[in-house]
Structure formats: structure tokens, C-alpha cells
Amino acid sequence: MTGLRVENLSYAYGARQALDRVSFRVEPGTFCALLGPNGAGKSTLFALLTRLFAAPQGRIGIAGHDMARAPRQALRQMGVVFQQPTLDLDLTVQCNLSYFAALHGLRGARAQARIEAALERLEMRGRLGERVRDLNGGHRRRLEIARSLIHHPKVLLLDEPTVGLDAATRRAITAHVHDLSRRKGLTVLWATHLTDEIDDADQLLILHRGRLTEDGTARQLRGGLGLADHFLRLTGEAA
Amino acid sequence: MMDWLAALTAITQREALRFIGQRGRFVAALVRPMLWLVVFAAGFRAALGLSITPPYATYTTYEVYIVPGLCGMILLFNGMQSSLSMVYDREMGSMRLLLTSPLPRWWLLVCRLLASTAISILQVYVFLGLAALFGIRFSWGGYAALLPALVPAGLMLGALGLALSSVIRQLENFAGVMNFVIFPMFFLSTALYPLWKMAESSALLRDICAVNPFSQAVELIRFALYQQLNAAALAWVLLSGLVWLGLAVWGYDPERGLIRKAGKPG
């Protein structure tokens, strides 16, 4: 059991059913897009996957570790980029990354090597000493992605990581994470409501009103239509 | 085990760096008790005669009487502010990041508490230094004996904030917490008036003050400043601190916890 496994996951906020019996798998080396309109339940799914709260029913497996039975092993294998930024703006890039590394048991020279490698990969190496507040939105997002890779996770979860970025930056970041999944064998779950971030070869999950309505490759699912049209047809009444 | 210590060091370091960065917060935290000391206490000096009760061995002026209460005030405000801001304000994200660490949750929460308490204690000493400039001084032994009293008092009040942050949804902003938690705790305590003074106005008031854990924290601090141990106050502080911490750990437990109520999961 590797990659990401979700079985029969449901979640309700009081009477509001936010997720309804969601099941899917993402294999290692796969970039999986979770596409859903606003309020579909994407962030709720991420909250369950990152153990912010536990699901009353259903199972989550991260790189072979069951989230309910072995949460700490599961968390160790997981990198996360949340929808809302979680950087300390008044601290430097270095401080932000060292803090995170320590939370994952990395210290000293080993931590520093990982930090520099992660920044290098995202072409941010030169910014180690800068204050996060002085970085632009695109660089902040890249920094969060770099941070999520420091502890060498096997599963990478990103909740709408390109919100608020310009087209060029969006494309660069999307391409980079595609590349990570392909070259490093990372299992990627990428939540979005923007169809242009998805390649034809990607796995695609469509979430609508808490239910998973489709699961396949983007190419299969869209058929002859453009992906945007296909998505609109499925979820159109919500727009 | 090394991982646990590394996390503690990192969390404390972050708290210290953030604190240095936020001069406004630092100044506000000092201006508040200084105003009480300089304006309020001076005005009351004549109006309030204080009889000689332990730990005081001689007649004491009101300014001297309220210093422990103001130390407690610093711990109370900081404890609430750092815990609650973590969950509400922009900080919700940093709490989530913290909770994705593979270390046990209770330890992460304890680290947060220790870190914010360390910062509070630093502020208490800066306040005492300022008070000394105004002529309100204690013995060096008293200043030293204060440290072991500030640690449990600060942890208890920080744990209270953490517990509130995890279970109470209504108190969504700091103003709400001020009105419903901080002010009642502060005014219905021995911070401003001793118990016997409260008893003069009502027995009920005195009883409320006596059981208020904040009073116990203040008394612990007061006795420590005179190099005495108030064992009953210490016991009460530790006990209530453990209750708050237990509540906080429960509140942040993903199975039973109520953190999901705290807002959008984003």
C-alpha cells in the first residue's frame, strides 16, 4: 500500500454534509487534480487528510500508514501546502524553514542542506536571508512548496496553491509540481477550480457538493470537449 | 527524545523572534500595568489603608500591594493573546502547520505554552524594572524567588487561553475574551484588593475572589516576592493549570475535539 488511499470518507458540519462517501486512490508518481467549485468540500477533505480533525467514518492511508491507527507515521510522509498562507511574514526565509525543519526532527547541518536543496529546486536559493514580507506572492507560494518538501515526504497535498498568482507564475508552479511527481515519484493531490492547471495525462477527480462524481484521467473524462466545458457541464448549476 | 527538544527550541525561538518583531505588542503589554501603577494606584494611595496581613510584615502602600496583581495581569493578557491569536486572527494557519508535525499533539501544545510563558516572564521582569525606577522596589532575593512562581502561574493562564481557543466558538475575537474572561478574572481577584477588603462589601464577592484561579496565581506571586511559599496557592494554580491543559489537549484531539468548530477548514 503506497501513495494515497481514501476510503468511504464522510464528514458533516452539524446538519451540513460536506463530504459524502468519498473514495479514491492516487498512485506514486501520479499528479492527481481534485477539481471542484467553491464549497465542494476540497478544504474539508484536506483538513481530514492532514488530521486537523478526524472523520467519524472512512479510512485514510498515507504511503501505507493508516491515519487513524498510526497518525504520526502518516504525517511524517506527508507534505502540505494549505489554501491560506502559513508563513511568518516578519521572519526571514531561513527562519521560517528552520522552524519547519525542527518540527519534523531535522536539525543542524542536515536541516540546512535540506533547506538549501529545497530552495534550489524552486530557484529561491538566493532569498534565504530575505524577510518573507518583502517577497512577492509568487515567491511566497514557491517558498511554501519548498518548505513542504524539506522532510522528503512521499505524498504532497496542495489546496488551491495558485490562488492570487499571475498567469506566468501559475504556469511555472504548476509545471514544477507536475515535474516533481514525474521525476521524484511523488504522489500529488492538487486541489483547484481552475481547469487550465490540469494536463491531459493527469488523474482527475471531480468533487461536487461533497460527492466524488468522476475519477479517471483528464483525457478520458473530458472526451471530445475542452476540460473547462466538461467541468462546467457537470457543475454548471452551481456557478 | 532529541526531536522533542528540537521542537521545543524551535517553537520558543520562533516566539522570541516574533516578539522582538512586534514592538507594539511589547510596549502595549508594559503600558497597561504601568498606567495602573502610576495613575490608578497613586490616586488610591490615600483612600485605601491596608492592614498588615501576610506576607506583609509592615504597613504597605497601595502601589506596593498591586504590583503582584499587575505581574499577574501581564501573564493573563499574554497567555490569552498568544493562545487565541493562534487560532483566530491570521494565525490559524500557523497552528495548522504546527499540528502537521509528527510529534504528539499534547507535546506541541505544551511547547507553545512554555514558549509563550517564557516571553511573558521576560515582560514581567521588564515591568518590575520600570516599577523600580518609580521607587517601588523589592529585595533581590524576592526578584529571584519570583521566577519559580511565575512559571506555574504563566503556564496556568496560558493553558486557560489554549483551552478557550479550542472549545469556545463564540469568543471569536479578543474583545469578547476581554469582556467575558479577562476583566472578570482580573477584577474579581485579589489583584486590586485583598480578600478582607472584599469581604467588607460582600461575602459572596470574597468567595468568588478566593476560588478564582487568577487570585491564586497573584497570591503565589505576592508571597514569592517576599521569599515565601504560599503552598495552597501553588497547589490551586497547578491543579487548575492541569485542568485547562487537559481541556486544551482534549479540544485539539482530532477525534473528540471541537477545533473543527473554530472556523473554515481552509
Ligand SMILES: Nc1ncnc2c1ncn2[C@@H]1O[C@H](COP(=O)(O)OP(=O)(O)OP(=O)(O)O)[C@@H](O)[C@H]1O
Ligand atoms: N466550519 C464550518 N462550519 C460549517 N460549515 C462549513 C464549515 N467549513 C466549511 N463549511 C461548509 O462545508 C462545505 C465545504 O466547504 P469547503 O471549505 O471544504 O469547500 P472548498 O471546496 O474548499 O471551497 P473553496 O473553493 O471555496 O475553498 C461548504 O458548503 C462550506 O460552507
Ligand SMILES: [Mg+2]
Ligand atoms: Mg477550500
